[in-house]
Amino acid sequence: MQRLMILSLALLCLSLISGCGTDPIGSQAAAQTHFDSEFQKWIAGQESEVTTMDSRIKSLQAPISYDIRSITSDEPDPLAFDRSSELPENWKEWPAYKFNVAIEWKSEAGTPLEKVTTYRLTWNSYEHKWYVAERF
Numbered sequence: 001m002q003r004l005m006i007l008s009l010a011l012l013c014l015s016l017i018s019g020c021g022t023d024p025i026g027s028q029a030a031a032q033t034h035f036d037s038e039f040q041k042w043i044a045g046q047e048s049e050v051t052t053m054d055s056r057i058k059s060l061q062a063p064i065s066y067d068i069r070s071i072t073s074d075e076p077d078p079l080a081f082d083r084s085s086e087l088p089e090n091w092k093e094w095p096a097y098k099f100n101v102a103i104e105w106k107s108e109a110g111t112p113l114e115k116v117t118t119y120r121l122t123w124n125s126y127e128h129k130w131y132v133a134e135r136f
Contacts, residue, residue: 026095026123028071034130035099035121039066049132052103052117060105067102069116074098080122080131088126096122098135 023030035050042048045062054060076094081087099119107113118135 025128026125028073028095028097031095031097031099031121031123031130032068032071035068035119035132038132049130050119050134052115052134053136054115063103063105064112065104067104069100069102070098071100072098074120074122077120077122077131077133079133080124082127090125094123094125096120 038050074096076096122131
């Protein structure tokens, strides 16, 4: 019984470390799982990959909600790699997705304020890591 519990805990830890659970690596579902996780961090006031440039410059409070309006395939971001190494030759084959997201904040007047933002998520298959960039 104790071995089974230890094995279950080890498998849970591995799935949390991988960041994509049961979704195939680099899939649209895995991208959405990563995006949702990062957005929940931002809503909770933690550091996140999905904060917008506008929110950083204006020091806005964390958003109160978000709604993913669409997800489509996209071209991979050539900056989606660790700059201490060279860009792998196969970077153009990496899966990438464009997310159109409506983000809701509370305005200074206390009313809802919504802004639509576009993100590109690129799966760096060499580093086994998602890269998130706001698209302008």
